[in-house]
Amino acid sequence: MAPHVRPATLDIYVTNPQQTSEISKAMDLHPVEKGGNVRLILPYDGGVFYGSRIVDHLKVVSNVQLYVDLVNYPGRGEEASARLLGMIQDEWSKALTE
DSSP: OOOOSOOSOEEEEOSSHHHHHHHHHHTTOOOOSSOOSEEEEOOSSGGGGTTOEEETTEEEOOHHHHHHHHHTSTTTHHHHHHHHHHHHHHHHHHHHHO
């Protein structure tokens, strides 16, 4: 959403365990003990999907969810989340003046 940091890991939220198998097969993914770069995540609730949208033909979480994910991401996630927070604040400021 804001190309600032090149991600080392791709996180994909799934809605059910069966979807994990389908995505793994479609993307030819294989489990590894450590050092993997794709994580299929079954969230504890569906809130992560609230406000999601389509970007370049892919369903992407809302900027707020992305911010929360980046804040908790090790490495340069804090830096990326700060940049995204600025974008979110700008969007909200514009929405308030419209």
